[in-house]
Amino acid sequence: MPEGPSLRKFQLLTSPFVGQVVAKVGGSSRKINVNALNALRLQDSQVHGKNLYLAFVAAEGPLGPTAEETVLQRETDSGASSAQGGHKQVCAPQTHPQDEELQELQHSGSKVPDAADCPGNWLSFHFGLFGSVRANEFSRANKANKRGDWKDPIPRLVLHFESGGFLAFYNCRMHWCSSPRADPASDILSVEFHRGRALDALHAPDPICYTLLDQRYFSGLGNIIKNEILYLAKIHPLTPGSLLALPDLERLLDCAVQFSSDWLHSKLHGKRLHPQIYQKEQCPLGHAVMKATLGPSGGFKRLTWWCPQCQPAVL
Numbered sequence: 001m002p003e004g005p006s007l008r009k010f011q012l013l014t015s016p017f018v019g020q021v022v023a024k025v026g027g028s029s030r031k032i033n034v035n036a037l038n039a040l041r042l043q044d045s046q047v048h049g050k051n052l053y054l055a056f057v058a059a060e061g062p063l064g065p066t067a068e069e070t071v072l073q074r075e076t077d078s079g080a081s082s083a084q085g086g087h088k089q090v091c092a093p094q095t096h097p098q099d100e101e102l103q104e105l106q107h108s109g110s111k112v113p114d115a116a117d118c119p120g121n122w123l124s125f126h127f128g129l130f131g132s133v134r135a136n137e138f139s140r141a142n143k144a145n146k147r148g149d150w151k152d153p154i155p156r157l158v159l160h161f162e163s164g165g166f167l168a169f170y171n172c173r174m175h176w177c178s179s180p181r182a183d184p185a186s187d188i189l190s191v192e193f194h195r196g197r198a199l200d201a202l203h204a205p206d207p208i209c210y211t212l213l214d215q216r217y218f219s220g221l222g223n224i225i226k227n228e229i230l231y232l233a234k235i236h237p238l239t240p241g242s243l244l245a246l247p248d249l250e251r252l253l254d255c256a257v258q259f260s261s262d263w264l265h266s267k268l269h270g271k272r273l274h275p276q277i278y279q280k281e282q283c284p285l286g287h288a289v290m291k292a293t294l295g296p297s298g299g300f301k302r303l304t305w306w307c308p309q310c311q312p313a314v315l
Contacts, residue, residue, distance in 0.1 A: 008189060123174055127170075202249045283309075
């Protein structure tokens with residue numbers, strides 16, 4: 001399923017439609033009444049971890065502050081208070097300073113909105129395998145299905161706006177909620193990501209590959225990121241976190257933040273990801289790669305790739 005960087009890209013696609021009114025609705029979803037979106041105004045777009053949230057209000061109602069405006073106001077207030085007294089420091093991922101678009105995305109939607117910030121209802125999107133958002137275009141089949149037919153994917157939801165543009169949402173689960181459920185301190189692409197709490201989680205006695213997929217501490221981190229950063233940090237996926245030295249855990253966390261930021265940067269510039277270990281038969285050094293389905297007992301298990309020579313087991 002799409003990971004944090006992909007969700008940030010989805011938000012970028014929806015943001016230009018904020019403030020516009022829905023003129024027509026389509027799609028195959030039966031989980032929500034899609035017709036209820038007709039004549040509503042898209043008020044805001046936020047992303048938290050692996051979830052996208054869109055806020056809708058009555059078209060004749062006032063257009064409340066967007067996530068970006070709310071965050072900018074809070075940062076202004078925070079700056080004013082820090083000038084009078086100390087303020088709490090947060091750790092931000094390393095970014096490409098020349099990419100203002102990337103920095104804007106990292107700030108946008110990083111706050112859990114107060115009730116006053118959410119005058120409308122929020123529609124939550126959780127995307128499955130190959131889930132996506134398209135703006136002003138529909139997804140096209142790039143290969144035949146199992147029956148040999150070249151059928152284009154059917155969107156779960158299509159929002160046509162009065163401006164003439166449209167958004168199409170594919171392979172996603174949707175439900176209404178009163179506000180986004182999020183903890184910015186756990187979002188690896190948020191400026192409020194809390195390194196200290198993440199390090200504490202990594203130091204648990206559980207296999208490190210289990211902990212990395214725990215969305216309570218690493219929201220937005222998925223299976224691709226997990227495999228790639230374990231290889232970059234030269235850590236065996238089944239190594240208990242409690243056996244790793246603090247510098248090793250810090251290096252792994254640095255890899256998680258930097259890899260996610262770089263992947264988002266590539267997406268924003270239309271570049272494809274080139275994995276080093278994920279779904280590979282050999283690592284970049286030419287060693288044979290192992291593959292296994294790993295996960296906690298009774299929990300969700302994911303395919304994992306690693307190089308036994310570059311990522312030796314800790315005995």
